Amino acid sequence: MFAYKASAQQGTRMFRAKILSKCAFRRKMSSRLVLGIETSCDETGAAVMDETGLILGESLHSQKEVHMKTGGIIPTVAQRLHRENIGRVVQEAMERSGVTQSQLSAVATTVKPGLALSLGIGLHFSLNFVKLHQKPFIPIHHMEAHALTVRMLQPVVFPFLVLLVSGGHSLLALARGIDDFLLLGQTLDEAPGDTMDKVARRLSLIKHPKCSMISGGQAIEILARDGDRLKFLFKPPMGAHYDCNFSFAGLRNQVTMSIQKKEEEEGVEQGTLLSCVNDIAAATQHTVASHIAKRTHRAILFCKAKDLLPSCNPTLVVSGGVASNQYIRKILKIVTDTTGLHLLCPPSKFCTDNGVMIAWNGVERLREGKGILSHTEEVNYEPKAPLGVNITAEVKEAAIKLPPLKLRVTD
Ligand code: KG4
Ligand code: ZN
Numbered sequence: 001m002f003a004y005k006a007s008a009q010q011g012t013r014m015f016r017a018k019i020l021s022k023c024a025f026r027r028k029m030s031s032r033l034v035l036g037i038e039t040s041c042d043e044t045g046a047a048v049m050d051e052t053g054l055i056l057g058e059s060l061h062s063q064k065e066v067h068m069k070t071g072g073i074i075p076t077v078a079q080r081l082h083r084e085n086i087g088r089v090v091q092e093a094m095e096r097s098g099v100t101q102s103q104l105s106a107v108a109t110t111v112k113p114g115l116a117l118s119l120g121i122g123l124h125f126s127l128n129f130v131k132l133h134q135k136p137f138i139p140i141h142h143m144e145a146h147a148l149t150v151r152m153l154q155p156v157v158f159p160f161l162v163l164l165v166s167g168g169h170s171l172l173a174l175a176r177g178i179d180d181f182l183l184l185g186q187t188l189d190e191a192p193g194d195t196m197d198k199v200a201r202r203l204s205l206i207k208h209p210k211c212s213m214i215s216g217g218q219a220i221e222i223l224a225r226d227g228d229r230l231k232f233l234f235k236p237p238m239g240a241h242y243d244c245n246f247s248f249a250g251l252r253n254q255v256t257m258s259i260q261k262k263e264e265e266e267g268v269e270q271g272t273l274l275s276c277v278n279d280i281a282a283a284t285q286h287t288v289a290s291h292i293a294k295r296t297h298r299a300i301l302f303c304k305a306k307d308l309l310p311s312c313n314p315t316l317v318v319s320g321g322v323a324s325n326q327y328i329r330k331i332l333k334i335v336t337d338t339t340g341l342h343l344l345c346p347p348s349k350f351c352t353d354n355g356v357m358i359a360w361n362g363v364e365r366l367r368e369g370k371g372i373l374s375h376t377e378e379v380n381y382e383p384k385a386p387l388g389v390n391i392t393a394e395v396k397e398a399a400i401k402l403p404p405l406k407l408r409v410t411d
Contacts, residue, residue, distance in 0.1 A: 032050070032366055033056070034051075034106050035047070035094070035104050035362075036356065036361070037125065038109075038142075038355050039110065039114075039122030041078070041114055041168060042062070042064060043062050044061040044085045044086050046086075046092070046093035046094075046355040047355035047356040049356065053153075056096070056098065058355055075118070078117060079115075086122065101129075105136070109138075109139065109358065110358055111381045112142065113143070113384050114142055114383060116381065116383040119383065123379065123380075130375040134375055136375065138371055140361045142353075143171070143173075145357045146166075147162040147317070148361055149346055149356075149357040149361075150350075151360075153347075158176050158177050159176045159308060161299060161314075161316045162181075163292070163318045163319075163332070165193065165319075165321075165328075166323075166352075167194050167321055170191040170248070171387060178365060179371065181388025181389070183388050183392060184299045184303075185245045185295055185392055188245050188247045193215075195288065197215065199252060200215075202255070203259060208223070208273060217325065223277055223278045227280070227281050228279050232280055232283035234251055234254045234283055237291050242401060243399075244395050246295055247291075251287055262274050262280075289331040294402060296332060298395075299395070302398055305400070315341060315344055316332070317345075317346075320352075321351060321352045324352075327409060329345055334405065334409075
């Protein structure tokens with residue numbers, strides 16, 4: 001009796017599985033399929049996606065561990081690692097998707113901005129691939145892809161405000177369409193992730209038992225949880241500049257000077273873990289977070305003053321590696337709650353570099369028929385490429401003063 005039931009259940013399960021796979025197969029066949037390839041910095045990523053945004057297969061090779069050991073990205077090393085891994089990563093994504101090269105509708109690849117040597121590997125591989133398989137090619141702007149990834153996860157209509165904060169970028173933009181952006185502010189020196197990575201390195205956090213295998217930004221976030229930010233007071237950057245640009249280099253100098261002072265006080269050599277690392281981490285994180293929050297607050301007020309955001313469900317999307325920082329998210333939530341915006345942060349794995357975000361941007365372009373090239377066209381990579389129309393001067397001219405707002409995070 002029991003055996004019969006079990007086999008009947010098994011039979012039902014097998015039947016359902018067959019139906020499901022048939023549906024999935026039909027869906028796959030009726031939908032256009034895009035292969036996305038990312039190599040702009042230190043991740044070699046590939047993904048196959050259908051037109052609905054369903055990820056059919058993906059693969060990601062991170063170089064982060066290698067670069068962490070050398071204390072930063074060495075472009076020639078990044079290039080070598082991309083060259084060594086790209087074939088395998090693309091093959092894995094294709095195999096996992098069960099899609100053949102001939103079934104692809106297009107190949108989308110990051111061509112700007114990024115490290116020249118890294119971009120070159122992805123582009124060279126992709127151009128050979130599209131020529132061999134005679135597929136259309138869709139060149140992708142890395143920052144546009146970051147900005148629009150959220151639309152793969154939920155319906156977010158244009159226009160919406162985007163904050164991108166990572167190890168290489170720091171910018172605020174208004175997304176008005178898949179290829180229509182207004183740049184409201186950007187960093188004048190370094191990006192917040194870069195600053196936190198450098199502070200972490202200067203503090204030798206790699207020697208800390210909680211931080212040996214993680215990025216500088218993650219280390220700062222973890223240590224800050226047990227720190228008192230009020231033990232170190234760093235001057236907030238750009239307080240007298242009423243625009244939406246960012247600057248983090250000055251903060252890094254202040255932190256470095258405080259570290260030096262503490263080392264002298266404690267009579268220890270550079271490279272020794274200080275007793276106050278948690279407090280320094282907390283103060284650094286808070287200053288970075290408040291700076292980002294204030295520029296974002298001003299961007300929101302600017303967009304409202306110029307009637308650039310919809311009255312129904314205005315949204316702020318936050319992405320990039322630094323967006324996974326919970327403290328920064330909480331401070332941004334204070335800003336969005338005060339201004340009546342909806343805050344959206346994609347899950348961390350979609351905030352950082354990967355092939356999926358590139359495939360999705362390819363899908364969006366394919367759907368709208370924008371920027372699709374034939375496999376015979378010449379394409380070059382562009383290490384420097386602005387995002388959209390730069391209206392930072394107009395934002396500065398508006399000189400919006402922020403109303404007082406307490407940026408205090410309570411757990
Ligand atoms: O987007 P991403 O993976 O690569 C690019 O920079 O394009 O971002 C990596 C950056 C690194 O600087 C890392 O320290 C930072 O994001 N990061 C964080 C956190 N996780 C990663 N920064 C602050 N808090 C975090 N939890
Ligand atoms: Zn990125």
